[in-house]
Structure formats: C-alpha cells, structure tokens
Amino acid sequence: MIYLILFWEFFKIGLLAVGGGLATLPFLFELAEKYPWFDVKTLTDMVAISESTPGPLGVNMATYAGFSAAGISGGIVATLGLVVPSLLIIILLAKVMNRCRENCRVQRVFYFIRPAVVALILGASWHLAKLAVFDAKTALICLGMFAAVHYFKRSPILYICAGAVLGIVLKL
Amino acid sequence: MKIYLQLFWTFFKIGLFTFGGGYAMLPLLQDEVVRKKGWASENDLMDYYSLGQCTPGIIAINVATFIGYYRAGKSGATAATLGIVTPSVIVITLIAAVLQKFMANPYVAHAFEGISLAVVALIADMLLDLGRKNIRDWLTAAVFVIALGLMVIAGWSPAAVVLAAIAAGLIPQREKKQ
Numbered sequence: 001m002i003y004l005i006l007f008w009e010f011f012k013i014g015l016l017a018v019g020g021g022l023a024t025l026p027f028l029f030e031l032a033e034k035y036p037w038f039d040v041k042t043l044t045d046m047v048a049i050s051e052s053t054p055g056p057l058g059v060n061m062a063t064y065a066g067f068s069a070a071g072i073s074g075g076i077v078a079t080l081g082l083v084v085p086s087l088l089i090i091i092l093l094a095k096v097m098n099r100c101r102e103n104c105r106v107q108r109v110f111y112f113i114r115p116a117v118v119a120l121i122l123g124a125s126w127h128l129a130k131l132a133v134f135d136a137k138t139a140l141i142c143l144g145m146f147a148a149v150h151y152f153k154r155s156p157i158l159y160i161c162a163g164a165v166l167g168i169v170l171k172l
Numbered sequence: 173m174k175i176y177l178q179l180f181w182t183f184f185k186i187g188l189f190t191f192g193g194g195y196a197m198l199p200l201l202q203d204e205v206v207r208k209k210g211w212a213s214e215n216d217l218m219d220y221y222s223l224g225q226c227t228p229g230i231i232a233i234n235v236a237t238f239i240g241y242y243r244a245g246k247s248g249a250t251a252a253t254l255g256i257v258t259p260s261v262i263v264i265t266l267i268a269a270v271l272q273k274f275m276a277n278p279y280v281a282h283a284f285e286g287i288s289l290a291v292v293a294l295i296a297d298m299l300l301d302l303g304r305k306n307i308r309d310w311l312t313a314a315v316f317v318i319a320l321g322l323m324v325i326a327g328w329s330p331a332a333v334v335l336a337a338i339a340a341g342l343i344p345q346r347e348k349k350q
Contacts, residue, residue: 012202055260086229109341167286
C-alpha cells in the first residue's frame with residue numbers, strides 16, 4: 001500500500017515539478033509534513049548527498065526519499081513514479097514538437113510557471129535555512145559559505161566537504 | 173535489441189558521471205550522444221533542452237527520453253530513461269542504507285550540521301540565479317509575490333500553486349492584441 005502512495009506522490013512531483021531538480025524540493029517538503037517517512041531536517045542531508053553523488057539531482061532526491069519511506073523497493077518505486085510522467089508526456093510531445101514550440105500560449109504558460117516555482121523553492125528553503133542557521137556562529141558560517149559559492153562558483157561537492165570539516169572542527 | 177542496450181548503457185554512463193542538475197549533463201551528452209554516437213546534432217540537443225525545461229518533469233529525464241524516442245521509438249525512450257536513473261538508484265540506496273546506521277555517531281552528526289549550512293548557501297546561490305533568469309518584469313514579479321503569498325500565508329500546496337500559475341497563463345491576454 002505504501003508503494004502505491006509513494007508512486008502516486010512521486011508521479012505528481014514528476015508531473016508538476018517544472019524546471020531543475022531543485023524544483024522537487026517544495027514537494028518533498030510537503031511530503032515531510034504530510035507523511036511520517038522522513039522529517040524536514042533530513043531534507044538538507046538529502047540535498048547534500050544528492051548533490052555530491054552521481055546522477056541528476058531530482059532523481060537522487062526521489063530515490064533517497066523513497067528509500068527513507070520504504071527501503072530499497074521504496075526508492076525504486078519513487079524513482080519510477082517520478083519518471084513515468086516525463087516518459088508519457090515526451091512521447092506524446094515528440095510527435096508534435098515543432099508545432100508546440102512556436103505556440104505562444106505554451107510559452108506564456110511557462111512565463112507564469114517559472115516565477116511561481118522560484119517562489120515555491122524559496123518558501124521550502126526558508127524552512128531548511130531556519131533549521132540549519134540557529135545562532136550567530138552558524139549564521140556567520142552560512143554567510144561566508146554563500147559568499148564563497150557566489151564568487152568562486154566551484155563544484156558543490158567542494159563546499160559540502162568544507163561544511164563537513166567545519167561541522168566536525170567547530171562541533172556544530 | 174542492440175540499440176536498446178546501447179541506449180541504456182550510454183545513458184547509464186551519463187547518469188553515473190553527472191553531478192548536480194540536468195545542466196551538468198550537457199557536456200557529457202555532447203561527447204557521448206553527439207560526437208561518439210551521432211544520435212543527435214548539437215542543435216537537436218539544444219532543442220531538447222529548451223523543451224525539456226518547459227515540459228513537466230526533471231530536465232535530465234526529459235532530455236534522455238527525447239533522444240531515446242527519436243532513436244528507437246517508445247522502447248528506446250524507456251531504455252534511455254531507465255539507463256539514466258539506474259546509477260542514482262544504486263548509489264543512493266547504498267549510501268542511504270550506510271548513512272542511516274552512522275547518523276547516531278556524533279562526528280557524523282556534527283559533519284551534517286556543517287553540511288546543512290553549505291547546502292543552504294548552495295540553494296541560496298541557485299535561487300538567486302533562478303530568480304534573475306525568471307523574474308524579469310512587473311508581471312513575473314507579481315506572479316512570484318502572489319505564489320509566495322499563496323504558499324506561505326494561505327498554506328497552498330506546491331501542486332495547487334503550480335496549477336494556479338498554469339491557469340493564470342492560460343487566460344487570454346487582451347492588452348497586446350488591441
């Protein structure tokens with residue numbers, strides 16, 4: 001039964017999470033509040049691990065969330081749920097692709113969806129930030145990290161490793 | 173049969189060596205799919221990306237499905253898509269299984285407190301980038317503010333917000349036609 005729920009929830013995510021893998025974050029946040037599968041705090045761990053392991057971010061997050069909910073089969077079911085809407089839609093779309101591309105109504109819809117998705121990601125990450133940043137020390141580290149990310153634009157893995165070292169050294 | 177295996181294996185390799193989002197996949201696709209296999213041209217790839225971005229679902233999956241479909245139909249699309257997700261499923265399952273045992277260790281717990289700060293910084297940077305690209309005028313800024321309000325104040329689910337944005341985009345635009 002949990003597999004059916006997992007499949008359905010991730011099917012919805014695959015259908016409605018438009019844009020990059022980060023667009024799945026607000027949906028996962030909702031799942032964390034709705035089901036006892038994983039808590040909001042583990043979402044940051046999921047993002048960290050999904051960023052620093054091979055594979056597209058969105059797929060990794062789905063596998064991780066599914067695994068936390070119902071073990072190995074849960075991870076597989078969640079990933080399949082995420083993938084099926086893409087498969088169906090693209091197969092349908094591939095035939096009419098060129099007609100659709102120039103359709104300005106389609107473009108207009110995406111013109112509306114994208115800023116809404118930015119708002120959703122902001123809302124979900126605000127909660128994650130509140131959990132991670134709880135005093136002056138963590139706020140300072142986070143700001144420093146942001147400056148480093150923003151100006152140097154290195155691989156995320158580097159910052160995640162630096163975060164791990166800082167966490168152990170400063171006993172956060 | 174051979175083409176399906178080739179599609180699966182090629183996208184398996186791409187999935188294994190992609191770190192991060194769908195854009196990190198682009199150089200690998202150019203090398204494997206365009207240069208080595210000749211399954212798509214550089215321009216095709218750009219088209220798949222722009223469509224993959226504006227169709228529902230994860231960009232990486234959408235692009236894999238496109239290439240697989242044009243190469244070998246529905247089964248080709250399925251083979252390519254399964255190829256790209258399989259490394260994730262294997263690697264993440266292994267890591268999650270190991271990690272859940274070590275989470276009680278204080279060093280691991282400290283490490284993850286530090287990592288969560290890095291993650292917040294990384295997300296903030298990605299959000300800034302997304303905001304700059306997608307909030308470009310008064311209309312998109314208004315959509316952004318309304319969506320944020322619906323989510324934070326009215327407590328709407330992400331799905332409801334996305335559906336509302338789609339509905340708003342479908343309302344015929346009058347001013348431009350006059």
